[in-house]
Structures are given as structure tokens and as C-alpha cells.
Amino acid sequence: MTTMTLPAIASGDSLDRYIQQINAIPLLSQDEEVSLATRLHEHNDLDAAGKLVMSHLRVVVSIARGYAGYGLPQADLIQEGNIGLMKAVKRFEPSRGVRLFSFAVHWIRAEIHEYILRNWRLVRIATTKAQRKLFFNLRSMKSSLASLSHTEAKQIADDLGVKPEEVLEMETRMSGQDVALVADDGDEDSYAPIDWLADNDNEPVAVLERRATDRLQGEGLQSALEGLDARSRRIVEARWLADDSGATLHELADEFGVSAERIRQIEVKALQKMKTALAPA
Structure with a gap:
């Protein structure tokens, strides 16, 4: 299925056009699903696989919308979900009597979850399988916007x-709000955290650490980038070092004429190579 060409996914108006395109693709009956899946498994018919995937792209969009609150690009969430859909089509066995829609939901969500866990800033608090389940289900399991009582925490x-303590800790971290570091200029009587912080800028250890960090971020990062081939460097710079929100997997796939999955593979390999290059000697 690596040769399959999906409609382009971008942002803004392009994303709206993508959704319009996939909504125009006819749905399949159960008999059509069985016939196409049989052709795929018995004859490795990639055209049949493509029809199964294309007819369920709207399912991915519907699921991806449920993760809009994590602040990640909707186009990337959809792209990751599409990868899950293709994995589901590859493993789908119509003889079990289950519709592809029901079977694919797990694979679509799994890919989106993995993408969020790799990119969202709070993922480090969800390290075990149980904590990841808590991470993704806590919001929906709360009965109200109020803080959880100990009884509610124990039930969840x-x-x-x-553990109940893990539920309460997760709730605290996920609901935490930013606190202004500097007080309002218009209020002479107000205080903010900066008023209570010591100035350690000139402390010798801090100065040495800052110089080492600056050198690593400057010379070290530049050296690590120079160790990449031109395509890998372009992908890393577009995805992680751009001034704006960065390019999506599909935008780069269109640029290089390969699949979005191939772009992700190159990105992962390049970042690992850079990490090795930046590691202390």
C-alpha cells in the first residue's frame, strides 16, 4: 500500500478542501468490503486496498477532531490517523464478520495517541500503559469541570x-494554568514570582553552564545539521527549526515526491543521528 496516493492534507482552506474531497467518496456496503478485502488478501490487490482506505478517510477525520484540544496541527493528526487506517486495512479479516469501520477505530486511535505522546509537552507524565490510558480518558471520565473529590478519584x-494519587496528580498537571512571571505594570501593589527570585546570572557555575549550552546550541547544533544529507537536513529544519509552526509531513512528502510515512522515517533517523552527535563525549 506504499504506492497509494491519498488526497493532499494541509491546513486552513486546503484542509477544508481535503475534507470535502473525502466526504464525496462513496461509502461501501458490507458485501463490497468483503469482496475488496478478499481481493487484497488472496491476490495482493493494491487497488482494492486503496478503495478500502479511501472510503474510510472520513472516519479518520471524525476521530482526529476529538483530539483538537491537544494543540497539535489537525493535518498531522489526520495524517497519523490515515497511517493507522492503512495498517488496519492490511490486517482486516472480513471472515470474522466485523465491519472495517469497527476494526479500524483501534488502529487509527493508536497512531494518533502515539503521535500526541511524542509531541505534546505533558507526555512525560504518562509513562506506563495505565498512565497513558489515564492521560487520554481523564477528561471524558470527569462528571463536571470541578476538581475531583477523593471518592471520584478512587472510582476512576x-x-x-x-492509584487514586495518580489520578489527582494527573488532573492537577492537566488543569494547571500559566502564572504571570511579571506583575501588572499598572498595579504598584501587585507582586509576581519574579519579585521573589534571586539573580544568579553571574554565579560562576551558572555562567559556565550557560556558555556550554550556548556552544552546544550554536556550534553543536550546526555541526549536527551538517552531518545530515541535504534531504534529511531540509526535513529537520522545516519540521523543528522553522520560525512558524513548521511544515507538516504531507507538505514535505509533496515536496520530495515520497509518502508521508517515508518523511517520518527520515525524520526519526535524522533526529537520532543528531542526538548521537550532540551527546557529550
Whole structure:
């Protein structure tokens, strides 16, 4: 299925056009699903696989919309979900009597979850399988916007197989709000955290650490980038070092004439190579 060409996914108006395109693709009946899946498994018919994927792209969009609150590009969420859909089509066995829609939901969500866990800033608090389940289900399991009581926390903990303390900690971190570091200029009597912080800028250890960090971020990063081939460097710079929100996988796929999955593979390999190059000697 690597040769399959999906409609282009971008942002803004392009994303709206993509959704219009996939919504125009006819849905399949159960008999059509069975016939296409049989052709795929018995004859490795990639055209049949393509029809199965294309007819379920709208399912991916519907699922991806449920993760809009994580602040990640909708186009990337959809792209990751599409990868999950293709994996589901490859493993789909119509003889079990289950519709592809029901079977694919797990694979679509799994790919989106993995993408969020790799990119969202709070993922480090969800390290075990149980904590990841808590991470993705806590919002929906709360009965109101108010803080959880110990009874509610214990019920959620029992349902998800974690400790009540973990539920309360997760709720605190996920609901935490930013606090202004500097006080309002218009209020002479107000105080902010900066008023209580010591100035350690000239402390010798801090000066040495800052110089080492600056050298690593300047010379070290430049050296690591120079160790990449031209395509890998372009992908890393477009995805991670751009001034704006960065390019999507599909935008880069169009630029290089390969699949979005191939772009992701190159990105992962390049970042690992840079990490090795930046590691202390």
C-alpha cells in the first residue's frame, strides 16, 4: 500500500478542501468490503486496498477532531490517523464478520495517541500503559469541570487500574494554568514570582553552564545539521527549526515526491543521528 496516493492534507482552506474531497467518496456496503478485502488478501490487490482506505478517510477525520484540544496541527493528526487506517486495512479479516469501520477505530486511535505522546509537552507524565490510558480518558471520565473529590478519584482509579494519587496528580498537571512571571505594570501593589527570585546570572557555575549550552546550541547544533544529507537536513529544519509552526509531513512528502510515512522515517533517523552527535563525549 506504499504506492497509494491519498488526497493532499494541509491546513486552513486546503484542509477544508481535503475534507470535502473525502466526504464525496462513496461509502461501501458490507458485501463490497468483503469482496475488496478478499481481493487484497488472496491476490495482493493494491487497488482494492486503496478503495478500502479511501472510503474510510472520513472516519479518520471524525476521530482526529476529538483530539483538537491537544494543540497539535489537525493535518498531522489526520495524517497519523490515515497511517493507522492503512495498517488496519492490511490486517482486516472480513471472515470474522466485523465491519472495517469497527476494526479500524483501534488502529487509527493508536497512531494518533502515539503521535500526541511524542509531541505534546505533558507526555512525560504518562509513562506506563495505565498512565497513558489515564492521560487520554481523564477528561471524558470527569462528571463536571470541578476538581475531583477523593471518592471520584478512587472510582476512576479503580476503572483504569491506577492509584487514586495518580489520578489527582494527573488532573492537577492537566488543569494547571500559566502564572504571570511579571506583575501588572499598572498595579504598584501587585507582586509576581519574579519579585521573589534571586539573580544568579553571574554565579560562576551558572555562567559556565550557560556558555556550554550556548556552544552546544550554536556550534553543536550546526555541526549536527551538517552531518545530515541535504534531504534529511531540509526535513529537520522545516519540521523543528522553522520560525512558524513548521511544515507538516504531507507538505514535505509533496515536496520530495515520497509518502508521508517515508518523511517520518527520515525524520526519526535524522533526529537520532543528531542526538548521537550532540551527546557529550
